[in-house]
Amino acid sequence: MSGHHRTIAVAVSLTLAGAGLGLAQPLVAKRAVDGAPGSTGVWLLLGVLVLLFLAEAVVNACGRYLLERMGERVVLGLRRTMVDRLLRLRVGVYDDHRVGDLVSRVTTDTTLVRDVMSQGVVDLLTGALTAVGALALMLWLDPVLVLLVALTVAVAAAVVATLLRGIRAASENAQSAVGALAADLERALGAIRLVRANRAEQREAQRVGTQVDAACAAGVRTAKLASVMAPAVELAVQGSFLLVFVIGGMRVAGHASSPGDLVAFLLYASYLVVPLSSMFQAVGLLQKGMGSLQRIEEIRALPVEQDVPRAAVHPVAAGSALEFCDVHFGYSERPVLRGVSFTVAPRSTVALVGRSGAGKSTVFALAARFYEPARGAVLLGGQPAGARSLDDWRSRIALVDQNVHVMHGTLWENLTYAAPDADPAEVERVVELANLGEVVRRLPDGLHSCAGERGGALSAGERQRVAIARALLARPSLLLLDEPTSHLDPLNEALQAEVVANVAAECAVLMIAHRLSTVRHADEIVVLDDGQVVAAGDHDGLLETCPLYRRLAVPGTATGRPPGKLGELRL
């Protein structure tokens, strides 16, 4: 809200002025009613009444516009900070949250907050000001009648207050259900081929449908409570009018007050109707908004990556490209890495091999500083994590993992993702290095062809090579490369080996290797088992000394299973 003080001050002044102009009207009407019929004075008073009426409309419109604009701007700020935050959360946080639900907090929850700001707050403010003014003047005109009106309004307020709690809870449920709906739909659409291939459309539709039902049930509950609220307010209003007519009429007949007084009082009472009912509605909306605000607050409470800008450090040449020193790490209580140590020398290629679940991808995640080790240290260019900002750290590494990420957009956009200002000649160079030249020439618009949603317009092998080209364009000092386990025919495998050799000439490479052809070219092979480095060396040496490596390199030797594809490292 800070930064909006001036707007609020102007808008409140305008609203006050509008309320004043409105409240003056019954007083003028009272004088016109009590004045001599047909006299010039009465015509003058009627003219003033019209002017007051017009001025009130203009001033109120301006005040409302200012407040609604402010509401939009508050939500704009909220959305911006939320998006910024969602993109900077600690990587571990994404493991515990569903993307669709996080998205719905930025979209639907903020929309509700906008409604609260632009309608609720405006109605509450204008309503309260008008109601207080009208009540004060009614009190001045006839305190006895006000007491009667106040009594009926108090009964209505008590009913409304009890309903509001229920409305808030129901609205919170509705928003959570919408969040879960978005998450489930995202899950199904994100894996639509899996859904189709397994004929799971019906099951997924049912799953999403459960959330749709929950949202509907919560909405109906809100409607039920809100619908009781409206008649309660109406009853109070009609009751007040009835009382004012009957008692006020009797008092005029008994000459306790003038007909003009009764007209003015009735006008004020009618002025009370709209603000009071809109105030009750606004409080209901506010309660709904509270549920959404809470969901928004939850995002603001999630931990983000803290990046501390640090002074430039001395160049990479000084130390190893990457070093793991006795690193311990676990995602939860269970340890995944247990004292891992190894070094990747500058411009060397180190292959990481091990059984599935040994912790290879976890080594990558720690090297990219997605997680921090529980014990031990990871050094980049001889510098520990504490000495480099995250930004600096990640600018020196590139990651190509199994879930090759190609985003919706053109090939060019995908390639230059890490280096948006890359020189076209440089892009051409990495395209050739990654053996993508043929692919680009085949596409209708070359580099400016669309890669499709999640890169669907490219083959898996092509996506992998796009990722490698992108990594090279960023000119990292270390490339973390998770070699594809499948989708390579012998010809492509040779291409892949050539690409890796090309990459190795440019920077240090730590690769999760699955093929004999690639490990043979590595300067060093590190064998990981159950979160520990069990051996390190070259291929021939490890075949001699490390039984696990032998089993990995020559499938079937110790498992009694028939050998798989020759040279396939995976068990």
Ligand SMILES: Nc1ncnc2c1ncn2[C@@H]1O[C@H](COP(=O)(O)OP(=O)(O)OP(=O)(O)O)[C@@H](O)[C@H]1O
């Ligand atoms: N985000 C996560 N949250 C919790 N546990 C995880 C997470 N990621 C991995 N693990 C667990 O950590 C262990 C090591 O996983 P990791 O992915 O590092 O193995 P890997 O050697 O790369 O396996 P693969 O070759 O099959 O990819 C596994 O037991 C896995 O279940």
